Amino acid sequence: MTIAPLPEIFLLEEATHLRQKNQLLLDQRRTKEERNRLGQFATPNGLAADVAEHALRYFPDHELIHVLEPAVGLGSLWDALLSKVIDQTLQGSAFEIDIQVAEEARGLWSPSGLTVTTGNFTAQLPPAEEQQVDLLLSNPPYVRHHHLDLAEKKHLRQLSEVRSGIKPNGYMGLYGYFMLLAHAWIKPGGIAVWLIPTEFMDVGYGEALKSYLLKQVTLLSVHTFTHTNTQFEDALVSSAIVTYRMERPGPSHEIEFTSGDSLLQPSHTMSLRRDQLTAEQKWSGLSRPGAVARAENEIKLGDLFDVRRGAATGDNSFFILEEARARELGLPEVFLRPVLPSPRYLKTDRVLAGEDGRPVLDPVQVLIDCSLPLKQVEEQFPALWAYLRRGVETGVSARYLCAHRMPWYKQEQRAPAPFLCTYMGRGRDGGNPFRFILNESQATATNVYLLLYPKGEMADLLGGGSEVREAVWKALNALGGEVVKREGRVYGGGLHKVEPSELLKSSASSVIEAARAVAAANAQSL
Numbered sequence: 001m002t003i004a005p006l007p008e009i010f011l012l013e014e015a016t017h018l019r020q021k022n023q024l025l026l027d028q029r030r031t032k033e034e035r036n037r038l039g040q041f042a043t044p045n046g047l048a049a050d051v052a053e054h055a056l057r058y059f060p061d062h063e064l065i066h067v068l069e070p071a072v073g074l075g076s077l078w079d080a081l082l083s084k085v086i087d088q089t090l091q092g093s094a095f096e097i098d099i100q101v102a103e104e105a106r107g108l109w110s111p112s113g114l115t116v117t118t119g120n121f122t123a124q125l126p127p128a129e130e131q132q133v134d135l136l137l138s139n140p141p142y143v144r145h146h147h148l149d150l151a152e153k154k155h156l157r158q159l160s161e162v163r164s165g166i167k168p169n170g171y172m173g174l175y176g177y178f179m180l181l182a183h184a185w186i187k188p189g190g191i192a193v194w195l196i197p198t199e200f201m202d203v204g205y206g207e208a209l210k211s212y213l214l215k216q217v218t219l220l221s222v223h224t225f226t227h228t229n230t231q232f233e234d235a236l237v238s239s240a241i242v243t244y245r246m247e248r249p250g251p252s253h254e255i256e257f258t259s260g261d262s263l264l265q266p267s268h269t270m271s272l273r274r275d276q277l278t279a280e281q282k283w284s285g286l287s288r289p290g291a292v293a294r295a296e297n298e299i300k301l302g303d304l305f306d307v308r309r310g311a312a313t314g315d316n317s318f319f320i321l322e323e324a325r326a327r328e329l330g331l332p333e334v335f336l337r338p339v340l341p342s343p344r345y346l347k348t349d350r351v352l353a354g355e356d357g358r359p360v361l362d363p364v365q366v367l368i369d370c371s372l373p374l375k376q377v378e379e380q381f382p383a384l385w386a387y388l389r390r391g392v393e394t395g396v397s398a399r400y401l402c403a404h405r406m407p408w409y410k411q412e413q414r415a416p417a418p419f420l421c422t423y424m425g426r427g428r429d430g431g432n433p434f435r436f437i438l439n440e441s442q443a444t445a446t447n448v449y450l451l452l453y454p455k456g457e458m459a460d461l462l463g464g465g466s467e468v469r470e471a472v473w474k475a476l477n478a479l480g481g482e483v484v485k486r487e488g489r490v491y492g493g494g495l496h497k498v499e500p501s502e503l504l505k506s507s508a509s510s511v512i513e514a515a516r517a518v519a520a521a522n523a524q525s526l
Helices: 012-029 032-038 045-056 076-084 099-112 150-164 174-185 204-215 323-328 374-380 382-393 456-462 466-487 500-504 509-525
Strands: 064-069 089-096 114-118 133-138 186-197 218-224 239-245 254-259 268-273 305-309 320-322 336-339 365-368 419-422 436-439 449-454 489-491 495-497
Touching (some): 012 099, 305 500, 323 336, 323 365, 436 466, 456 509
Parallel strands (some): 064 133
Antiparallel strands (some): 254 268, 305 449, 419 436
């Protein structure tokens, strides 16, 4: 693929047309998997225009703006800057690791004042102070950590600490290293605008970036796009625009958190002082309407419950059967434990119990769980032995979890939990993506659920009877819509997920208050 020559006099409209044409050819030349591995996702034209306009608002009095683009691609952001600039002149430098793409970008944009260097930005030496830039504008490569060589990650971690004063952990993606290494390229008072995944706001390895944004620079704004509206057609990732000034912040400095489909016209806006934020807390919820900083003495779910993930069987299709089918096979009941179906097939949020404690569901499912040695199973329970032999023949016993158990068909032990949480979901029309299940039966659950075991005061209050239990269940579902979403994480397309450690951090004052109120009312009626 080669670009057509430009006329001697630079024409932006012609260059834009050629860039868009060549981008289509480039995207067709590589598979989605290849671009995912390389992190090559071009900034969409409309988004690039909004980002450029947003960035230029910080330079109303500049006649000349020195710009850096660390991963220029074919230059969609530079193109957008040229189309939005009014009275200023742009002079830019850019890096591109792909040799052919760098050559094409150079041919397109050199006449407009952009110098494109072929090379990896993370391998470049930062400039002298007098050559630092006024504006950094970047959509850095979205390459996950497992696509980075171990030696390279070690080097990048060390170099990031030297350049930025912040040392990331080994799970950070390449875009995070770009941000930390760029610290030495921007002049004091300069502006940086990054288009990066929202994941850094919620995950453990994002703490390094949040620490950097709170301590080393003055964070100006964070905009998160609506999670159901991904900005990249070929990458299921939610995006954020992070803007900061290259200077140390004051404690009372206010940071603007916005959200919505438009960067320039956000749906929701709120401001928080820097000293109200920490690198450890979730940031994505701060852009939602009604979000507030967490109080230090706030009651959390972890104060009321122990939370464990359900049992991981190694192969649900083999170990979980309908009870009627297990009886047909002659499997001994002593090795069959009732188990709740996956959330998709559990049509009720309240699982009642029969007289024997089994769940009142149709059908009832059971989990095969046996700790006897295989030889003893063969001698005493031939039907179970025949079924397990089928698992050996079909490779179930060789699967990772099974192969690391002794015997391979013994399950993780999870006591029946009175409350369960579906830890993944979308939530329609802004509704609650998580379901809290009230389990009155003796059924256990697999790892498609998080299991909540009451402790301390909550365990004592729940001893007060079914009315307290029902009040707690309703309070749990009431907080799931916003509070649990704040602690969890969200992916492109609006998929929400909450891990056990995140659920433990969720605010739970309303839950304990509901339990206390019902328990007190019951005590007065006696």
